[in-house]
Amino acid sequence: MNVNFCDIQVTKYREKLTIIPIELHWSRRTSSNGFCNDTWKRLLKRIESDPNCRVVFVGDLIDDDRPSMRAKKAVIYADSDRQSAREEADNDHRDRLDKYLIPDLKRIKDKIIGMVDGDHFRIYANGMTSTQYIAAVLKIPKAYLGERMGWIKLSFRRKKDSTTMDIFLRHGRGGTGAFGNDVNALIRQNQGFIADLYIGGHTHKQWFIKVPHLYCGRADIKQKLVGYARAGSLLRGFMYGKTTYAEIAEYNPLSIGCPEINIHLIRGDKKNNGNLYIEDMTGLT
Numbered sequence: 001m002n003v004n005f006c007d008i009q010v011t012k013y014r015e016k017l018t019i020i021p022i023e024l025h026w027s028r029r030t031s032s033n034g035f036c037n038d039t040w041k042r043l044l045k046r047i048e049s050d051p052n053c054r055v056v057f058v059g060d061l062i063d064d065d066r067p068s069m070r071a072k073k074a075v076i077y078a079d080s081d082r083q084s085a086r087e088e089a090d091n092d093h094r095d096r097l098d099k100y101l102i103p104d105l106k107r108i109k110d111k112i113i114g115m116v117d118g119d120h121f122r123i124y125a126n127g128m129t130s131t132q133y134i135a136a137v138l139k140i141p142k143a144y145l146g147e148r149m150g151w152i153k154l155s156f157r158r159k160k161d162s163t164t165m166d167i168f169l170r171h172g173r174g175g176t177g178a179f180g181n182d183v184n185a186l187i188r189q190n191q192g193f194i195a196d197l198y199i200g201g202h203t204h205k206q207w208f209i210k211v212p213h214l215y216c217g218r219a220d221i222k223q224k225l226v227g228y229a230r231a232g233s234l235l236r237g238f239m240y241g242k243t244t245y246a247e248i249a250e251y252n253p254l255s256i257g258c259p260e261i262n263i264h265l266i267r268g269d270k271k272n273n274g275n276l277y278i279e280d281m282t283g284l285t
């Protein structure tokens, strides 16, 4: 588990920063897993064109080995004479990432502030995960927070004032279930981890909510907002005329895409000592 400390310069009286959580499930297969390449290309353009947005990858960046498959491969490659075969398979895998996914991610690399592995990823013979490898090639190693979770500390800085915001990013666990259960599960799983915004993935549901919290100020009662969001995914799930994994597993249909979380910053009035603060959080799904 790591923390990525990020400085963001604020120049205006009011400023909006958009956080975009993505559970990509990238692969070159467009039928068996239903990866929406067109949606991904549109999303890349949207991120590229907005200087006031930042991206977090909540895990399952690639539609690769799940934990059970990694365990089976560990048995297959356990014999020392299979080591070179494993290294060759690793090289082929990295070559594919270098050729297809990494050029896409290079376009938005300066906006990526957090990445975790999740469930679907590779562990190479050298101990590095595929997510870690991608972050290293993009030259953003600090954006890799760990296998499942980590913090991103945003420091918004103006000339004379500043404010901070902590994001806790986790992949998430558990079944999909009803919509309300999904919200409750994310809130429950994050008890004990202090942050202003909690972002999860895994269930492929897509939503944002904010919860007001009251606290005692120096001379009055104040309020701060705590946000919760799930990332959705870029998997189509069900496809006309084809049998997909979602159909075989009898999943529920889920929305494709990702939410957008807007952080509204404003310079405070005299009551707030003129300090920059977070006025509101709004979400689009």
Ligand SMILES: [Fe+2]
Residues within 6 Å of the ligand: 023, 025, 060, 202, 203, 204, 233
């Ligand atoms: Fe996933």
